[in-house]
Amino acid sequence: MQNLLERIASAVRPLARTGRVASYIPGLADVEPSQFGIAIATLEGDIYAAGDSDQPFSIQSISKVFALTLAMRLKDDELWARVGRLPSSNQFNSLIELELEEGKPRNPFLNPGALAVSDMLSSRNTQMELAVLSLLRDLSGNAALQYDLDVARGEFACAHRNLAAAHLMKSFGNFRNPVEDVVKAYCAQCAIAASCKDLAVAALFLANGGADLRMRKVLEARQAQQVCALMMSSGTYEASGETAFSIGLPIKSGVGGGVLAVIPRFGTVCSWSPPLDEKGNSVAGLKAIELVAAELDRTVFS
Numbered sequence: 001m002q003n004l005l006e007r008i009a010s011a012v013r014p015l016a017r018t019g020r021v022a023s024y025i026p027g028l029a030d031v032e033p034s035q036f037g038i039a040i041a042t043l044e045g046d047i048y049a050a051g052d053s054d055q056p057f058s059i060q061s062i063s064k065v066f067a068l069t070l071a072m073r074l075k076d077d078e079l080w081a082r083v084g085r086l087p088s089s090n091q092f093n094s095l096i097e098l099e100l101e102e103g104k105p106r107n108p109f110l111n112p113g114a115l116a117v118s119d120m121l122s123s124r125n126t127q128m129e130l131a132v133l134s135l136l137r138d139l140s141g142n143a144a145l146q147y148d149l150d151v152a153r154g155e156f157a158c159a160h161r162n163l164a165a166a167h168l169m170k171s172f173g174n175f176r177n178p179v180e181d182v183v184k185a186y187c188a189q190c191a192i193a194a195s196c197k198d199l200a201v202a203a204l205f206l207a208n209g210g211a212d213l214r215m216r217k218v219l220e221a222r223q224a225q226q227v228c229a230l231m232m233s234s235g236t237y238e239a240s241g242e243t244a245f246s247i248g249l250p251i252k253s254g255v256g257g258g259v260l261a262v263i264p265r266f267g268t269v270c271s272w273s274p275p276l277d278e279k280g281n282s283v284a285g286l287k288a289i290e291l292v293a294a295e296l297d298r299t300v301f302s
């Protein structure tokens with residue numbers, strides 16, 4: 001496994017040159033683009049890693065998997081009344097469907113859907129971003145995880161679309177708390193910095209029927225399957241159909257360049273390389289996951 005990861009790291013590193021680091025969030029524009037890390041965590045408790053797998057990076061939309069987990073633990077009924085489960089062919093920050101579909105975001109991984117989730121969590125937590133951070137600290141076993149405040153502040157300063165999405169939802173009665181507070185908390189949640197190893201370990205419950213390796217129930221088994229289904233149908237933006245076709249695993253990516261994949265009943269893989277393709281997925285990171293799935297011959301269909 002170790003050799004496999006080293007080989008994959010060498011094979012995909014050059015691909016990063018074809019992508020571009022996200023620059024619409026000021027704190028992300030200066031990240032060194034040549035960094036690459038990958039980690040596999042297995043249900044046996046083993047971790048294999050290569051490259052910059054201990055280097056914390058901005059997890060951005062990968063945080064949406066953990067925020068969704070918290071929301072599903074609260075109240076499935078309210079959540080699914082407010083947020084759909086449909087894929088979208090629009091960009092993650094688009095407002096078009098939101099207007100046409102009367103303020104109900106298509107899924108919890110689009111920005112409007114994630115904002116509705118943050119709003120739901122904000123109704124029960126004075127600082128919902130802390131609840132997401134605490135869950136990640138607990139599941140990863142890394143109590144030192146933090147948000148990068150510069151990234152969070154930089155994003156909030158230019159969060160016009162996210163503020164607009166939240167206001168639009170509020171106009172349709174699908175937003176409860178003050179818009180600015182929730183968007184600020186959402187930016188902090190996205191600015192959590194974690195490494196490939198942290199994220200791979202934290203997501204193991206999704207490969208293990210909802211329970212972590214200490215057999216603590218994080219989600220019901222059915223709910224864990226549902227999170228995986230959403231990752232498969234909507235986790236890599238408008239490329240999700242293509243990703244399901246070419247890789248065949250539940251995957252969530254973020255504009256910080258992280259890509260988190262679940263291999264049911266086996267474990268998780270997390271890769272990181274900052275340069276993105278035009279849809280917002282890490283070029284080298286996604287290719288690395290594809291190679292792992294192919295080499296291990298593990299997809300949800302195999």
Ligand code: GLU
Pocket residue numbers: 059060061062092093111155162187190253254255256280
């Ligand atoms: N914080 C980012 C945003 O709201 C997350 C985007 C992403 O990683 O997909 O635009």
